[in-house]
Amino acid sequence: MSIRQSESLFTRIMNHVFLVLGSFLAVGPFIWMFLTSIKTFEETIQIPVKFLPDIPRWENYAIISDKLNFPRLYLNTILVALMMIVGQILIVTICAYAFDRLKFPGKNVLFLGMLALMMVPGQIFVIPRFKIMVSLHLTNTLIGLVLPGLFNIFGVFLMRQFFSTIPKELDEAALIDGCSYFRIYWNVLLPLVKSGITTLAILTMLGAWKDLMWPLINNSRAEMMTLAAGLAMLIGEHTTYYEQVMAGGVIAVLPLIILFVIFQKQFVAGIAQSGIKG
Amino acid sequence: MKVKKESLGRLKRKEAITAYIFIVPMFLGLMVFSVVPFVQNILYSFRKMGTFGNGTFVGLSNYQKLLQDETFWLALRNTFFYAAVGVPLVIFFSIFFANLVNKKIRGRTLYRTLLYIPAITMPAAISILWRWILNYQYGILNFFLEKIGLQRISWLGDVHYVRWAIILVLVWSMVSYYTIIMLAAMQGIDKSYYEAARIDGASNRQLFFKITLPLLGPMIFFAIIMVTMGILQIFDFIYLMVDRTTYSYTYSMSLVTYFYECAFNKSSMRGYGAAISVVLALIIMVITIIQMIVKKYWIKTGD
Numbered sequence A: 001m002s003i004r005q006s007e008s009l010f011t012r013i014m015n016h017v018f019l020v021l022g023s024f025l026a027v028g029p030f031i032w033m034f035l036t037s038i039k040t041f042e043e044t045i046q047i048p049v050k051f052l053p054d055i056p057r058w059e060n061y062a063i064i065s066d067k068l069n070f071p072r073l074y075l076n077t078i079l080v081a082l083m084m085i086v087g088q089i090l091i092v093t094i095c096a097y098a099f100d101r102l103k104f105p106g107k108n109v110l111f112l113g114m115l116a117l118m119m120v121p122g123q124i125f126v127i128p129r130f131k132i133m134v135s136l137h138l139t140n141t142l143i144g145l146v147l148p149g150l151f152n153i154f155g156v157f158l159m160r161q162f163f164s165t166i167p168k169e170l171d172e173a174a175l176i177d178g179c180s181y182f183r184i185y186w187n188v189l190l191p192l193v194k195s196g197i198t199t200l201a202i203l204t205m206l207g208a209w210k211d212l213m214w215p216l217i218n219n220s221r222a223e224m225m226t227l228a229a230g231l232a233m234l235i236g237e238h239t240t241y242y243e244q245v246m247a248g249g250v251i252a253v254l255p256l257i258i259l260f261v262i263f264q265k266q267f268v269a270g271i272a273q274s275g276i277k278g
Numbered sequence B: 001m002k003v004k005k006e007s008l009g010r011l012k013r014k015e016a017i018t019a020y021i022f023i024v025p026m027f028l029g030l031m032v033f034s035v036v037p038f039v040q041n042i043l044y045s046f047r048k049m050g051t052f053g054n055g056t057f058v059g060l061s062n063y064q065k066l067l068q069d070e071t072f073w074l075a076l077r078n079t080f081f082y083a084a085v086g087v088p089l090v091i092f093f094s095i096f097f098a099n100l101v102n103k104k105i106r107g108r109t110l111y112r113t114l115l116y117i118p119a120i121t122m123p124a125a126i127s128i129l130w131r132w133i134l135n136y137q138y139g140i141l142n143f144f145l146e147k148i149g150l151q152r153i154s155w156l157g158d159v160h161y162v163r164w165a166i167i168l169v170l171v172w173s174m175v176s177y178y179t180i181i182m183l184a185a186m187q188g189i190d191k192s193y194y195e196a197a198r199i200d201g202a203s204n205r206q207l208f209f210k211i212t213l214p215l216l217g218p219m220i221f222f223a224i225i226m227v228t229m230g231i232l233q234i235f236d237f238i239y240l241m242v243d244r245t246t247y248s249y250t251y252s253m254s255l256v257t258y259f260y261e262c263a264f265n266k267s268s269m270r271g272y273g274a275a276i277s278v279v280l281a282l283i284i285m286v287i288t289i290i291q292m293i294v295k296k297y298w299i300k301t302g303d
Helices: A010-039 A059-067 A069-101 A107-119 A123-135 A142-149 A155-162 A169-176 A181-210 A213-218 A227-238 A244-264 A263-273 B002-044 B060-067 B070-102 B109-121 B124-132 B140-147 B162-187 B191-199 B204-232 B235-239 B247-252 B255-265 B270-298
Strands: none
Touching: A010 A244, A010 B070, A010 B109, A010 B124, A010 B162, A059 A244, A069 A142, A069 A155, A069 A181, A069 A227, A069 A244, A069 B002, A107 A155, A107 B002, A107 B270, A123 A142, A123 A213, A123 B002, A123 B255, A123 B270, A142 A181, A142 A213, A155 A181, A169 A181, A181 A227, A181 A263, A181 B002, A213 A227, A213 B255, A227 A244, A227 B124, A227 B235, A244 A263, A244 B109, A244 B124, A263 B109, A263 B162, B002 B270, B060 B270, B070 B109, B070 B204, B070 B247, B070 B255, B109 B140, B109 B162, B124 B162, B124 B235, B162 B204, B162 B235, B162 B247, B191 B204, B204 B270, B235 B255, B255 B270
16 A cells, blocks of 8 residues: 655655654653653752752642642633533534524625634734623633633634535425424534534633633632643742742643543544634 | 415524524624624723723824834834744644654654644643743753853843744744644545556655645645734743743733733733734734735635
């Protein structure tokens, strides 16, 4: 099954050289983060650089956990991601269904309007959104983090694409059987776009996970922060003790890396979908 | 006949009403959290505003101030610098690595997993990590530089290097993400093209330059747009990697970083921050339009 001509030995070796180099560049920093996290302070500032600690110093993890409430940060981040995912699935998919399957006056104008709005950089909404949150007393709440992220226009485009792959005859048959539009959407079509929903969920989760600016703005109280914002706090206060900061970093990235290794197929499919042309 | 037509009309109306009900949650949300804020933000940009209240109307004075604000011009230049240097690098390396892991090669699955890890890591963690790697005294990068006989560099403290340090981390994290996207696009190319070319005696190099690259065209174009938009809005890495009390923070600031500082960290410059975000939106709009025009002439394949 060799479509490609078998490459010369030199090329094959070079392939591996580049890939090993690339993989090392990608993962090396994380390994360094871990190694630093189990050193003593003296070991981190040793010159020349000391690669391995004499004895692994796991206390760094306990020390940093005293300074930053990681279980709470995790809980907040997961709750925000979950609320966003559930909310988006409800709001976004039904909207996408209407745009793909139903006819209504103004459809194209509204769709173009969404497209235009999607092109606008998010910063332009931030100040007024914060004022809304202040007036609704939603600063320093998780709801305040979730609300502005629920109305994901890209999600509508994405889900519409998934709906459009399902033959229309299915709806027509259901309609003749007397199904309401909602039943067609909920019972017939939604179960058929599960892969689309997975994609939407993964992209939403990654977005909520990575987002920094809005959590920084809206939630200033430590117990309402997300992981990203919590890490940002770490920098200001404890930068001198890098072994502790790195321990915090490991706590923040390791679970998602493990999750990624397990569900790599879904993650990759999701990210690849974020590259589909609209 | 007449009855049938009427009921058809009623069905159509029912369909339309149902559709409106279905899209109402989305559009209501967009109204409240995007459309109205969009307008408000533009209005704010004509006001002098602090942390509280709505301030006073000052006409175009925020925009006039922008024109004379050296930090703003610096941030604008920096932002373009990040995009101009970062976009080609991200596109080149993501195609390079995607092509490598697209080959039938031993250990391919492992290589892919490792290459993808930065893509799923949050920028906040990436920032603190690289801040340590790039540390002047104890950073491992300077250690290696000295090992090969070079001078250590104050990556995040020297105004000549800080922007390159930002580029380095930016490219590092983005290449990983776009390798995934490029690989998916490569896998979507019909194998029969390669088979046909192979029968005609094409070399591997020819397969890449005559088939893979041209057929990747639309995706490359799309990726250029996405990477450009992403870099023009860069914030996290600068905000977290560079010490915010130093001069090099000012020297590496992007438009969004400056926007954030004005709108949320300074007490009386929220209206000014709004003006910055309006300028950023205008820039992005112009670039989007230019790219759309380029697309029309450049890309004839695909779609």
